[in-house]
Amino acid sequence: MMNDPFARIRPWFSGASLLWPVLGLLTLLVFNAIYAPGFFRLELRDGHLYGTLVDILNQGSKVMLLAIGMTLIIATGGVDLSVGSLMAIAGAVAAVLVTQAALPFAAIVGTTLALTAIAGTANGLLVAAVGIQPIIATLILMVAGRGIAMLITDGQIITFEHAPLVFVGNGHLFALPFTVTLVLLTLGVTSLATRKTAIGLFLESVGDNEKAARYCGINTTLVKVVVYAFSGLCAGVAGLIATSNIKAADSSRVGEMMELDAIFAVVVGGTALTGGRFTLVGSIVGALLIQTLTTTMYNLGVPPAVAPVPKAIVIVAVCLLQSEKFRQQITSWFGRRQA
Template identity: 50%
Template sequence: MSADGATRRVLRWSLAHPLFWPLLALGLLLLGNGLFNPGFLALQWRDGHLYGNLVDIANRAAPLVLVSLGMTLVIAVRGLDISVGAVLAIAATVAAWTIARTQAAGAEGLLPLFAAIAAALAAAAACGLWNGLLVVKLGLQPIIATLVLMVAGRGIAQLLSDGQILTIYYEPFAFLGNGFLFGLPFSLFMVALVFVGLKLLLERSALGLFVRAIGHNPVAAHVAGVRARAITWAAYVFCGFSAGLAGLLVSSNVASADANNAGQLLELDAILAVSLGGTALAGGRFSLAGSLVGALIIQALTTTIYAIGVPPQVNLVVKALLVLVVLLLQSPAFRAQLRARARLAGHGGGA
């Protein structure tokens, strides 16, 4: 095979790879920042830690990555969870409440930390269990079922906190969101652990195949012997669990739990990240790596908007436009119209 032929094959393979466009978008965002700000891409090793804008983007994107991984599984089985922001607020509030109570009871050492983590993750998983109950057992539409907790969840968190912002004065808990391990933020190791564990589970077992089968045709999957209802329920539980992990990172990072504002509009960012990563909103096709890249794109976009001095409100407009573009590109009817117009333009050019 000639060098030109090999190059064309590599190019076609690259363009067809599902991660090509998300990675290209992320690369262009980072490159654009680097051109306008020469020091943007610089990394420094100082006091045993790695510092730089790239590290900051990855660190700030960690909560969104965790939530996006859970959202990926839910969307892959034809579901949706718009309560993840409220679940994050509940987990953060439960963690702060537990630390305060255990310290008041005289607990010392790492006991308050372990108690807070266990309580927060148990509460978040229970939220996912509730969403799964409404969707799987009662047959409610996913957007309606999770809307219940989206509305009520912040009320539950505010009841736990008596409507106050709970501050956390506990150094071991602060390590989760602000600590460093081997020179990198500890939150990155949490993300890596969840991502690798989930990827191995989906690719080294039949679970990934079952998830795709449920997304493509849940009735046919059930007839074929796939435990579609149990897997769908588990996806909602994991989505709640991942939102709980994100709540621990967020509350640890700011040393407080704000039941009213923590995780606001997180569901929009998570759905957008999953869509940007190539997961089909209709279910069946999903990409964990794509969701991770999608979350990094959103955080890089947010950083870019702030860096060039644009008002923060513009960030919401840009995200809304991105949602519109992604939905249009995933619409078969819209893609068919684009192909038809391209063919017409080609015939016109040939004439």
């Protein structure tokens, strides 16, 4: 048969190709190994691991969580712009509850996440039942969400010292930041829920050819509403982390522009914006790529105002490499001698 030296590992990268985001991430790490001494240094203090790599995981956790929800939405051919604002709502609700209500922490978390999931459901209904384009439907909550958060906090920045809520974004578990556990847990549950049931297949069918999926008897409306609700849930968790990080509910800043980072992470990770095949692991790699890039630039002293430029270049490069057509073009430039 074919003489393919990569035949064994190829399936790992097939479907939505994981190869390019992984290569991009490795390139960045190699760059840091050369130019940023101490990048890979890890230190164990009080049983907690510290170091730049740990920071990347910790700080990237919010985008990773958003990207998990966003992946499923993008798989159905949609997009959710409201996740950043939902983070602000989650932060506002949690901060108000911990400072003003004598509720058990589980009830506070439950209420917060239920509210963001309901907001996500509203997005889903606008998209699937009313038929508004996803970008517009979720833009509504993106704009209105911060206002809602402001209403909840009465326009104030609410600070808190509530130990369990502070733990969410700053605590450690198994030597690593607790946020890592949250990401792994969400990733694990979502992977199982999509791949060990038919949910993943339904998502891909709806995104790839919605009409055909409906003719097969798939309840396409329900599928869409569920993914938007789930994305709201993920945004809720990310919002709790962001608020906990700064021990305050800052409605105008929490999660700002993070919806775009999440979309970048998904696209860089290899899930096409047109919907269909998706890869959760790819999106995580994409989120890590973006966070590593941000940290790298911070370490190199690139002014924050300029930072988006190199970020944009990396994103364009990875997206181009994802494209089959572009790769064929490149190989046709360089690959003549092989033929």
